[in-house]
Amino acid sequence: MAPPLPSLRGIDRSDRIYRRVLTTFALALPLLILIILGVLLVSALPAITAFGPSFLWTSTWDPVAEVYGAAPMIFGTLASSLLALLIAVPLALSVAIFLTEFSPRWLRQPVAFLVELLAAIPSVVYGTWGIFVLIPFLRGHVVPPLKAVFGWTPFLQGVFYGNSLLAGGIILAIMIVPYIAAVSREVLLAVPISQREAALAMGATRWEAVRSAVLPYGRAGLIGAIILGLGRALGETMAVTMVIGNRHDISVSLLQPAYTMAAAIANEFSEATTHMYQSALFEVGLILFVITVVVNAIARILIWRVARGAAVGSKAL
């Protein structure tokens, strides 16, 4: 015999309370973002009115003369993150494809575990490792042959001192590989086995099956994984500041020191004694906030378009 139903009025009231609690929680986060944006805007206002839009493209950062321009940091943030993606994406996708498609069963768990372990290492440890291991290695074994072959390009001009855009990009790449690899692996695991079987049945090799059936199916998820890594690279602070050289300068050469927005804020905020200095750093924070939002928006649009494209494609089949 079924138990008697509780009174409808009771359900109605508890549901109302439940819904109100959920609504409050759900709205709290967007509200928090709006508050952050508001505080950044208000705090940055003195710098915005003093320097205008030229803050975005001037390179002087002189706390003594109180003249500020954020171009080198904007450039450094984007360049180091881009370099990190260039290195990390092929590496992370290879790991993910290997683990889901080619790896012997006994190797899967250990390799996946070790790759994900990279994400658990504190940022300051990466930075220290960068100073004492990576930079001497780059100086001794990587940059000389690179310069010998590609030294004529603008990207490898100048003397390599160690702390540089290159070192910053490589550290970032190592730090974001586990994120991209872990999410990509989940995405590829979710691709139905029938996709692979269909491709193999058509006479495709393993590689052709991955390329023509598995990867296109998971496109949206893979792009999401890459954007997740990019978001992390844009905001990373400690490890980058320890190896990038912290120089307010724009140079396309990977061998020269650079600066990122997050690093500058972390370095300079505690001793920014004047009002304008603090305000300029707040404006840098605002720009970083906007760039992160724009990157995520682009990612959303990409995923949406790719997902729609895939749906259209499968319909055509």
Added chain:
Amino acid sequence: MKFTRFLALAALLGTAVPAAAQVTLNGAGATFPNIIYSNWMLTYNQAHPDVKLNYQSIGSGGGIRQFSDGTVDFGATDAPMTDSAMAAIKGDVLHIPTVLGAVVAAYTLPDVSQPIRITPDVLADIFLGKVTKWNDARLASINPGVTLPNQDIIVVHRSDGSGTSFVWTDYLSKVSPEWAQKVGKGPSVSWPVGLGGRGNEGVAATVRQTPGAIGYIELGYALINKMPFAVLKNQAGNWITASLESVTAAAAGGMKDMGPNTDFRVSITNSPGAQAYPAASFTWLLVHKTYSDSAKARTLVEFIWWAETEGQAKAPELGYAPLPKELRPWIQARLKSVTANGRPVWKGTAE
């Protein structure tokens, strides 16, 4: 029955607390003197259990900010407050020097065993990016008998704002008109050349890992890490290696310029003393001229005077240069001027 006994006990405890007259003083600021301040506060608390002192080493800029906002009872800084910062709190601040610090030019030249000598003008030109090779003719001429390598000079500076940078740029501004005009002095400046390292440890690590690098760090940090640092020529024309003695000598040499009525906001870089190390500096405690709480004010003044006298003996073993004894009457005069509710709080004169 039990309940009333409990109430009586609670009442007893309630009255017992104010009777003990515990005084708590909170301070915040410079990281450089953190070790000796913590030591002083611990030692002082053992002799005066009713006095509780807290110090947070959040950096000079943060110390000035919190002191000005009134969130702490006293501040601490490696760079004196500017006139405009003092005007913002209506001049209600005294700078009381406590110990001395020095900044040295540490370098890495694996094949050079003798200490390198650098004159002020060459030092400024290195940091301006005008002297770029270790075997530059000007460096070679002041280092006879030293085989300097044909290697790039890589300048390393602090990327975070810091009192160490203030002392260094203050010194370079005094010895080089070009530096003063192009760069100036401050906790953060626009560096003409070089790599930025975060904190003393960041600069030290980069200097050590980079052959041909030169960077400025606190003397104590260089001594602990056994890093070679340059011998500098002082104003009197003598070659001086940074040491606790030559740093104290810098403060003694700077006394002529200060005078007994000084507010102590003076730079002692490029000091005229014969044995003075040129890149030395006071580190200060920031104290209000007037307090509303006389118990707090008196305790603070008593603690500082203890630090200026008995406390100084602790300095050398902790790696700080003590103040010259000749400064004490001037410091005492400043401390005597601290008032609470219109009355001086110095012992003997109060109430």
